[in-house]
Amino acid sequence: MAETTSRERNSLKNAVIAGWVILTVFLGFVLGFSAPWEDLMGESPFASIATIHGMFATLGVIIGSATGYLGWRLLLGHLKAYRDLRILATISAVLAFLAAVSGNMIYTAYRGEGGPREFFKGNFPEIHEIFFEFKEFIGLFPLPIAVAATFILWKYRDSLPVDENIRNAVGVMIAVAWTVLMIVFVLGAAITKLMAV
């Protein structure tokens, strides 16, 4: 009886997941092929890479925030989901790398003739000299920090539940990386609002 109930529950769960995937794929195709994406992206030759950079940054903030929450639980000594933290930290490190690489590609457009840097230097020099420069540099901070935290989370996975000092070290690193990530994201969004590449 209990086995039947469990089987029914699993089959219902599978049906819900399958339905969700089918609907998502269907809507994705309809929206993907019928929307005027070129108009949304703009005419800049850097529109595609700018979109990709924005997507990595947004994903980085989403995954980074989930990692940050688990890192906070780790710091408090309440974390049970060590495996989830390891996976999320790994993804965060990969996203930090991808955001940095795509950021490099878009930076050419930012510095190029008639680009945002020229505009800001001529109209709002502080935007470039203070906010953008700060963003471009601290935007690289999460890469080494996230890689180091990920390394420790995998290497010391057996020690973490019993060693408070290692938990504190990793918790602090994740907290720093998350804080930087949020500052970079907010500054990036604000600067793009003033002038995009």
Place this chain on the structure above:
Amino acid sequence: MMTEEKLTILKKNGQVAAAMIAAMIGVLSLGISHMISVLSEDAKLFIHEVGKAWIPGAEGIGPYSGKESFMLIGWGLSWLILYFALRNRDVKLSHYTLLFMIGISIATLLVWTPFVHIIAK
């Protein structure tokens, strides 16, 4: 027996300190190279040359490419050295965590333009 041995190895927390401090040295290298490039035009050109030596599109992103290079060199090299120096050692991790926070704070100041201008004066 195997588990005990494994736990003994993992109790040596030197690799935690090595990874953490190497990350800090990486971002400090970035901050220091930025500061140096502001203070000296020759150093700025040299830093750009370092970036141009290997980063694709470095011409377009200027000395930033060299500063990234110094971050990666500082990070990678220090991790290698610290890894071999600390891997079998047990260290006072709270001190290293504090050092990490101080280092990151200094690196943040080194890339904050109003602070850089104060130093450059």
